[in-house]
Amino acid sequence: MSEQTIAPADDDFEDEVIEEASWLKESIAPLLTFAALLLIWEAVTFYFKLPGWLLPAPSAIAVAFVDWWQDLWFHTLVTLYETLVGFALSIALAVPLAVAVVYSPILRKSIYPILLAMQSVPKVAIAPLLALWIGFGALPKILVVFLVCFFPIIVATATGLASVPTPVMDLIRSLSANQLQTFIKIRFPTAMPHIFVGLKIAITFAVIGAVIGEFVGSESGLGYLILVSSSQARTPVAFSALLLLTVMSIILYYAIELIERIAVPWATRT
Amino acid sequence: MPSTLRNLHVVSNDEPAARQSTAGVVEKIKIQGLHKTYLTKTGRTVALQNVDLTIGGDEFIALVGPSGCGKSTLLRLVSALIKPSKGKIFMDGAPVTGPSHDVGIVFQQAVLLPWRNVLDNVLLPAEILGLDMKKAKERAHQLLELVGLKGFEMRGPHELSGGMQQRAAICRALIHNPSVLLMDEPFAALDALTREELGFELLRIWAVEKKTIIFVTHNISEAILLSDRVVAMSPRPGRISEIVEVDLPRPRTIDMEFTQQFKGYSDRVRAVIGH
Numbered sequence: 291m292s293e294q295t296i297a298p299a300d301d302d303f304e305d306e307v308i309e310e311a312s313w314l315k316e317s318i319a320p321l322l323t324f325a326a327l328l329l330i331w332e333a334v335t336f337y338f339k340l341p342g343w344l345l346p347a348p349s350a351i352a353v354a355f356v357d358w359w360q361d362l363w364f365h366t367l368v369t370l371y372e373t374l375v376g377f378a379l380s381i382a383l384a385v386p387l388a389v390a391v392v393y394s395p396i397l398r399k400s401i402y403p404i405l406l407a408m409q410s411v412p413k414v415a416i417a418p419l420l421a422l423w424i425g426f427g428a429l430p431k432i433l434v435v436f437l438v439c440f441f442p443i444i445v446a447t448a449t450g451l452a453s454v455p456t457p458v459m460d461l462i463r464s465l466s467a468n469q470l471q472t473f474i475k476i477r478f479p480t481a482m483p484h485i486f487v488g489l490k491i492a493i494t495f496a497v498i499g500a501v502i503g504e505f506v507g508s509e510s511g512l513g514y515l516i517l518v519s520s521s522q523a524r525t526p527v528a529f530s531a532l533l534l535l536t537v538m539s540i541i542l543y544y545a546i547e548l549i550e551r552i553a554v555p556w557a558t559r560t
Numbered sequence: 561m562p563s564t565l566r567n568l569h570v571v572s573n574d575e576p577a578a579r580q581s582t583a584g585v586v587e588k589i590k591i592q593g594l595h596k597t598y599l600t601k602t603g604r605t606v607a608l609q610n611v612d613l614t615i616g617g618d619e620f621i622a623l624v625g626p627s628g629c630g631k632s633t634l635l636r637l638v639s640a641l642i643k644p645s646k647g648k649i650f651m652d653g654a655p656v657t658g659p660s661h662d663v664g665i666v667f668q669q670a671v672l673l674p675w676r677n678v679l680d681n682v683l684l685p686a687e688i689l690g691l692d693m694k695k696a697k698e699r700a701h702q703l704l705e706l707v708g709l710k711g712f713e714m715r716g717p718h719e720l721s722g723g724m725q726q727r728a729a730i731c732r733a734l735i736h737n738p739s740v741l742l743m744d745e746p747f748a749a750l751d752a753l754t755r756e757e758l759g760f761e762l763l764r765i766w767a768v769e770k771k772t773i774i775f776v777t778h779n780i781s782e783a784i785l786l787s788d789r790v791v792a793m794s795p796r797p798g799r800i801s802e803i804v805e806v807d808l809p810r811p812r813t814i815d816m817e818f819t820q821q822f823k824g825y826s827d828r829v830r831a832v833i834g835h
Contacts, residue, residue, distance in 0.1 A: 457667040464639050464659045467688045475684070479675045556674040556716065 343523035351533070354526030361515070362527075366534050368511040372428055372500040373542070376435025377493060384440050385485070388447035389473075398448075409441040413499060417506040431503030431511065438499035439492035446488025450481030483557035486550040493546050497539040512538075586617030587653075588740065588772045589638065594647035596633050596798075606797035607633045611647070613791065613800065615772060617739075620763075622783035622790045623776045625833050630798020631776045635744050638774060639663055651740070660740075661689055664733030664771075668745040670725035672717035672732075678704065679713035682731045689736055696735060703731040706765060723754035727761070734769060741771045745778065755779075756814065759786055763812060780833075784825045785812055792832045802832040 328348045334340070335347040342350050355362065391398045413434055420430040454476055462472050504513025512531045519527035551558045596608040608630040615621050623631040636642045638649055640659045649656040664685075672681045679700055686696035704710055707727040717725055726746060733741060746762075747755040759782055766773060777783050783790045790804040804825055808816050816822050 455669070455671055457669055457671045458673070460636075460639075460641055460667070461665060461671065461685075462688070463641055464663065464665050465661070465685050465688045466659050471688055475687070476673070479673070482675075554675070556718070 343525045346526040346529055350526045351529045354524070355530040355533070358527050358530060362512075362530055362534060365510055365512045365515045365531065366538065368428070369497070369500050369504065369513065369535070370538060372431040372503065372511065373435055373496045373538075375428075376432040376499065377439050377496045379432065379436045380439035380443055380492065380496075381489070383436075384443035384488075385447050388444045388451060391444070391448050392451040392477075393469075405441060405444065408437070413438050414502055417502050420503070421507040426507045426509065430506075431500050431508065434503040435496045435499040438495040442491040442495065443485070443488040446484045446491070447481060450484025451477050453484065454480045482554045483550075486546065486554060486557075489546050490543060490550075493542045494539055497535060497542065501535065587614055588617040588619070588651070589613075589615040589774075590650040590653075591615075591634075591638070592648045592650070594634070594637065594649065595645045596630065596637060596642070597645045608637070609797035609799045611798075611800055613803075615774065618770045618772055619789070620766060620773045620787045621775065622787035623774060623793060624778065624780055624783040624790055624829060625793030625798075626778060626795055628798070629793040629795040629833070631778075631793050632744055633798065634793075635742050635774060635776050638740075639665055639742050660738075661736060662738045663740045663742060664736070664738040666726070666729050666733045666741070666743040666746040668748050670717070670722070670729040672720075672725055672728055674717055677714050677716055678709060678720070678728050681717065681728060682735055685732060685736050691736060699737070700731065700735055703734055704728070706768060707731055707761065721754075722750050723758060726750065726758060730762070730765065734765075734771075737769075739770075739772060741773045743773065743775045745776050747782070748777070748779075755782070760812070760814075762786065763810075780826055780829050781817060784808075784822060784829070785814075785817060790825065790829055792829045794833055802828065804828055 332347050332349060335345055335350075340347075346354070387401070391401055416437065417430070417434050420433050424430045424433070458476060458480075462476055467475070500511065501513035501516075504511035505517055508514045512535050515531045516528045516535075519525070519531070547558075591611055591613040594608055594611040595606070598605045598607055611630075611634060613621075623634060625631050633642070637644055638656070640649075640656050651660060651662065672678070673684070676684070679697075682700045682704065683693070683696055686693060686700075701710075701713070704713060707730060709724060709727055709731070712720065712724065712728075717728070720728065726749075730746070733743075743762075747758050750758065762773075763786060775783070775786060780790075784804075784806055785808075787806055790806060791800055792802045792804065793799065794801045806825055808819075808821065
């Protein structure tokens, strides 16, 4: 290994500038592709005179988007609320439970099979039961979100907490560190990058979970809007709602990634 | 950085010639009839068999042997990370029952915590032991300067080369000023040049900071060049097969490797560990 890797730069050196691709440069190709696809779509619907209820043209979707803006926004907030509350609830329960599981082998042996069974049950199948038990408010949707997020978060957290390298554990043990010191100074920071992997997987599931909940029975939310507008042949509105769901999911994912960059800079360094 | 540019002779010249005399005078660690066996599915594995060894205060002992000879096991037993199956270890006359704060450990990997900068990594043991942090910080700065890491205190471990990381790990092992330093193949993961350089660096630190050092390695030359005594071990079951007193003058230099005396030691060690 070279010891010179971080030698202070001399002023008379002409450092070669390694050009980093700018954001704009990076995005130009995908943006052009996307625009081309939209154009083809528009052309196809126009040329084959496809009815709007079957496949609306992008322009028709844009019009619906503007016309229905207020409704779309209202339903977006409902779905966002269910997603975030369910997600937060999942973190609040999965992380402490993961800690308990890591510290108690008995708990690990008894809880893991149950978790696996829970994870194996299709959430789409549970959603109607939740609606049956709790009704049609926000709560059953929040619970579906909670259920889909719980597994990835607890597994990632437990894996992370248990991933302290053996020499680090030896070092800590040789200093007779107590459990609290070990947890705060070693285990939890070690687990952080793993936890974020779990959170990123969970947040993409979360939006899907909310929509599943809304499909089963509800009076609001983007899932509800999609269901109602397609049944009423207002397909452009359904497409607008779909677009909003996609954007929401992407924004939430990147929000988690941003928090990750701030919270665990050592793991996200490139 | 200063220490890397310094050539090996200069590094080792910082080591006072007089230090040899202190070795082996006080009985620091005494190992008596030590056995370590592991029960596995396939049966009982004898990791260590009937090990007796007395190590003097400020003595530099090298444990050398092929893989599976139990040298790392012996080190873990001395650090009380594992318990012996039979036999006893005494430190300063008292039986070792649990991890001692008078011991510092360096592993093959530096294992610096990536979320802490170099200084905070070095300070970790002080935090855990609840030492006076103001004093500990002063000492950390002194140690980092001693190993040539001055100016790198606030850097992250990822910004350091392997050799520099291991220097920081040595500082971390010394921060609470233990009198015993246990090193488990500390330079094995480094390239040959860095390894050589850090060996001499260690001798220089040892000269400034009087310690009893147990240094595990599978490199025979490294063992002879650094230590007062080479304890050669053989595998299956792990046991001490010979102890070679290294009577090379200090400060040690790299050209000693080419002397007849050195070759004699090397041949003796090689013969008993079967390499």
